[in-house]
Amino acid sequence: MSSTGRSVGPNAPKRAAEPWVRADDPLLADAAREWKSAYVHIPFCAQRCPYCDFAIVDESEVGAGGHDTYIDAVIAEIALEPDFAPLDAVNFGGGTPSRIQPHQLGRVLGVLESRFGLAPGCEVSIEVNPEDWSNVFADGLVAAGFTRVSIGAQSFDETILGVLGRGHGTTLPGEVVTSARAAGFASVSVDLIYGHPSETTMSWDETVTTALELHVDHISTYALTVEPGTALSREVHSGAPRPDDDVQADRYEQFCEASAAAGFDRYEVSNHAKPGYACRYNLATWAHGEYLGFGMGAHDHRWGTRSRNHRRLDRYYSDISQGIRPRLGSETLSTAEQDRDAFMLGLRLGAGVLLSPFARQFLDSDEGSRYLDAGIIRVDAGRLVVNDPMLTDAVARESLSVSAGEC
């Protein structure tokens, strides 16, 4: 895949994000701390997938109406946000953002732009469901200003798509990739889910190979997780097999090997990209950057405060109609607590974290030296890096015993 065109126009890469920069380059990770992003949550889904516990609105239960009302509410919410910096990345996630017509999405983007401004080379990304896609839809998104698309392919095995409750078949995602390229998206990604008990090494191999043959710029691979309250969780509790950690670790390694051979770098636990194509919004989230969050159930992070919006649509609307921020809650962190968060989040990055006082304190602790001795983490050019991304939470958990504020 050629990266021609990425150095001109609105999609010009910013600072370290030149086309030749590896996605896991430490300079990129450090730059990402300073990026300002915005997340827009589109909660609508044609139906809820059995493994999903996100804040969504199931259209099969409430009907497909109400999209315009929702967009109006999000726009009203943006107006309530205090001033921010020009945005380096915008991400429309869900739910299923592709349930909304491009011109409506474009209205939100336009308001973000007029309210905060879009920095040169701003990455504007959207998650899409292959079934919602068409060439007209693609052109509409590009015209609205979207530069990146993330396609929910999940698997290229019919059986797995069936058990995951996905109806788009195995060929549609490829067609979406081609169409997105033709429409002019600068960056194209596919999402995959691995580790369902029905999956086999061969079927996963097939999915990985197919995904790589699509010559996309970015691939996200998520381990299927049994979240409480989901249909999957109910199945497991009534005796269905549970995804196996060891098998998932095998699948992950299998993917990492194949994708590395195809030129992808793992820049975050679940995200892999070719040089120049790290997802900025993703990178900024884990690099402890600030981001605004709009829409039902959205989260944001600015000024050392993390807030979350109502996860119920009626509450969200009710607050908006009264002209108040639709907050469900928030927490304000001390500088020391923010340092701890920066460490905990940065562990997920391929580039690792800078050796902050907090990181040094952890390295000096019994837990830290144990992990160092076991080869699970390493110190490399002034950074602490997790060697085995599959054990990132184990490291993060241990780091909690270094109490925030001790350093």
Add this chain to the structure above:
Amino acid sequence: MDQSRIRNFSIIAHIDHGKSTLADRLLERTGAISQRDMKAQLLDDMELERERGITIKANAVRIDYTTSDGVDYELNIIDTPGHVDFSYEVSRSLEACEGALLLVDASQGVEAQTLANAYMAIEGGLEVVPVVNKIDLPAADPDGVAEELVGIIGGPTDEVVRVSAKSGVGIDELLKTIIETLPAPEGDLEAPLRALVFDSYYDIYRGVVALIRVVDGSVSEGDSIAFMANGVKLTADEIGVRRPAIERTGKLSAGEVGYLITGVKEIDLIRVGDTVTHSPHGASKALAGYAEPKPMVFSGLFPTDGDDFERLREALDKLRLNDSSLVYSAETSRALGFGFRVGFLGLLHMEIVRERLEREYDLDLVATAPSVQYLANLTDGSAVTVQSPQDLPESALVASIEEPYVKVMIITPAEYIGTVMELVQNKRGEMGEMNYLSTERVELHYLMPLSEIVFDFFDLLKSRTRGYASLDYEPDVYRVSELVRVDILLNNQSVDAFSTVVHKDKAYAYGRAMVKKLRELIPRQLFDVPIQAAIGSRIISRETVKAKRKDVTAKCYGGDITRKRKLLERQKEGKKRMKMVGSVEVPQEAFVAALRIGDE
């Protein structure tokens, strides 16, 4: 009160057979306590006692009772624990009485514990009144149970009193029987003072409070008194009775039961079983006391956080103020650090002490599997006692090992005789006598190694007999057995806290079951953790806890970092209850895994 109008009695009953409820009902019926102040089970003071519905400490309450023809009586109920671990307390209580109520649940029948205590009462020359309780339960068989009772203590079945302590049915008749059947005390009022200390407890405001039964003479506040066994001389500061609230009377005379406060703070100065007399002009001969209770089960208690060692010592010191049967000495474990080897009367006692330490003193403890006290005869002719398997000398130095045996009594429905016999045989028990209590229920006697009982015997007995069998035991002799120590190695390092002494014929099966259980209990770590069982240098079993491969969340919904951090914090909190043994994280329950391997 004239001695002829005093009745002192205990209530002997199995756990759950309604002893405390009956005591409550008697108190209520005699007006000792108004309905309004009635908390269920007044006699059980301790939080744990109420919670578990068991009595741990003895207790004494005086009630006044006026018969229908207007005669006043003074009744002293001396409550007793109902569990095998605390039978020594029962024996104390019985010494202070002339009679006992043998209380049996009409739906359960006589249990081993009750029978053992009833025999103790009869041997002690007490008059025993058989009482069948819970006669209004649907499953009650008052006639059948009355037959059993008569089989044990003799007498006609129509003398068995039938009550429902819960509803109050039969309580008046029981009070009448107590007055008519139980003998009055016959002490010598004119003789020098002799009073038996049958229990004591520590009160932070009053110091040591002794519960006494005056046998001869009388004692008044201000009297100079002496404790005959240890010669300590003190002044009687306060004298009174419990109703159950404390009531100062200033004096107690022959036949009466009450409390005595001397201002002493050291519980060791006032020993249970000692005789109080006057000084000077005291009695020449003390009353028969009791043997000190001997700890039968030993376990290591270690604070999870090494810094809590001193707090654990202080907590044990405080608990001992009210529990002189508790013995302990500092112990060091390579795996668990500094802690205490603690001796207990039995498994329930162990459980209760541990729970109180954790609950009342806010300690987080690791307990090792219980062990008995072994006697190792060494090749050089000397002998050492071993309370902790890790202290067993090297096998080359040991000529033989002796272990404590106990006399076991099991009462079971006849249909389970085969099951019980098989279980006991499997636990190295030797059959003794067998008596039919009725056509359906049998009393079985065995001689068994105590070590087999302190593991899982009681649970197995209960589960194999669907809860119907009951058990009582008392110490017997030490005997030579072919014992070996099985060590457990974690990550190739022997972990002293896991060492266990078992019979050589069972060592292999034990080792295999233990490593299997540990593999289930020990969470996956950063590296493979081999778990091995060994006798000396010979490895008899091996399992491996495979290294953890995956410990990461796939994604973080919408940037919800707060939720992610809280989840990690919760998980971290859960890990706090782990103990680092070398470089391996071991959950606390692993240290008592031996108790849970069952029949595997």
